[in-house]
Amino acid sequence: MTASSAVEPGAGAPGPAPAGGEAQQQLGGGLTMQLVRVFVENRLAVVGLAIIAFAILFCWVGPLFYHTNQTDTQKALLNSIQNAAPSGAHPLGTDASGFDLLGRIMYGGQISLEVGFAAAGIATIVGVLVGAVSGFFGRAIDAVLMRFVDVLLSVPILYLLIVLAVIFTPSVKILILVIGFTAWLVPARLVRGETLSLRVREFVQAVRVMGGGGPRIVLRHIIPNTIGTIIVNATFQVADAILLLAALGFIGLGVPSPQTDWGSMLSNGVNYAFDGYWWEIYPTGLAIVLVVVAFNFVGDALRDAFEVRLQRR
């Protein structure tokens, strides 16, 4: 059993019913190919992956072709009109500082995605290690680590994030660390749960008999067997991290100006909602929603893919 009980598979998948699975089984193919096949059959997942690929290209390759000033506040204030409506010179208009918004979505997207990926990476690595160690060694280690997780899980993550972001002045690096170190709890619990059932399996006994020590069993045998859960959760972590960064940006604890992220841009934009400056809200809002939805689509499809694999074993 993986994380499945939490949320239902996405729209494209007919639920966990094994009806489709048996037909595919006869098609054969390697494990990886089976995974890929299940994944590709889920059209939403392919759409999600395409959106993510496009977003990455747009944010990092886009600026190579579409040159705008995004770092020099003085120059932006002098050279362009603030809060200008979309025009030939500025296809998506400008913001309150005079920055070109199309270029700013690329620039802010770089930071949003960077924080999303990096924080999810940290959360996953820490969570997997803590979960596997806790589940494998059990006893006192498990009791202490899991009470620690219980305590942190009982603090609403946004509260913890705000405290940490206020104590350590926000920068991109600090935000990555802060979000990463508040988000590892869920993967830790998931991996611990799987480890508990894996550690009594025969193959682990076999490694022990052959003289494999604790660290080797955890790193080479337990963790690789939880890879499905890990990857699925990591995908959702990226989406969550982007949203958490946006929430911090709204409270004023986002990346410091003139740097920006989608959340900070959006929260600057909504300040002008009553003035009718729609171009400061909708394009950025669409970017955030699309990318977060895309990661959720992909995560859902990956879960289906791994679950089908699990059913087949």
Next chain:
Amino acid sequence: MTGYLIRRIAQAIVVVLGVILLTFLLGHIIPGGAARAALGQRATPSALAQFNHEHHYDEPIWNQFWLYTWGIIRHFDLGFSYRNNQSVVSLIRERIPKTLVLVGLSTVFALLVAVPLGILQVVRRNKPVDYLLTGASFVGYSMPAFLLGQLLILYFAIDLHWFEFEAPQSSSVAGILADPRGWILPVFSLSAITIAGFSRYMRSSMMETLTEDYIRTARAKGASPSRVLFRHALRNALIPIITLLGLTLPAIVGGAIITETVFNYPGMGLLTTNAATQNDVPLLLGTTFIAAIATVVGNLIADILYAVVDPRVRYA
């Protein structure tokens, strides 16, 4: 049941002690120390030393922790907000009921909407309605909460004038409740995130229940489809929702920060945002502590409810 209750309450007490330790440690990792944060950058060394002495910061850390814990247990002393020149408890006290009202109303609202939606999706599974609702819950889940709140204000308050653009500013809970035009939008906005999660969970829980043997038995007896759905499946499918409620509570309490800020709702979340912009760490730690306690208590209630509804849990 008594044994289960005692075990579960003891567990909650351990977590509360852990939360006390956590807020204590967070208060001690402020770069430059609490004295510097309270007195400012230009404080003289003697003033800093005096501050540290008065607040026992010069004592061994274990003594400090003991004093801190005892202060909370005995006097409910959560520290002093130097920015507001007021004790943290006095700042938080009147705001807690307001946040509880917001969190409570939106949780109830989310359930009232999500459960029927989940059932509808099961009845019409893999039909257009199912896809549409699944898509909508994806978008609902993926939208930054403050964006949703702001858009609601734009359309329903500014354009259509159906609701107020700001939450009721009354100082009493009754005064707030008396003004639905003010609280409907905040409540809806806060529940939007959880409606998505709840309805998806309801859908899968219902699907799983429908594969159970007793459902087949009920059908074999000749029970009508609606009787099977509502009498046999729904009641059992609702049980895991109790656990989900407990698990989602931190997200709702945390989400209230954003909602209260967007709607200028005078609860603990808005207080937290203001504390964050003022760098008021003692106040932040106070609201964090209260929020954590609220989720611990909420989880405890959810677990006890679960044991009442599903007796198997008690013996696990």
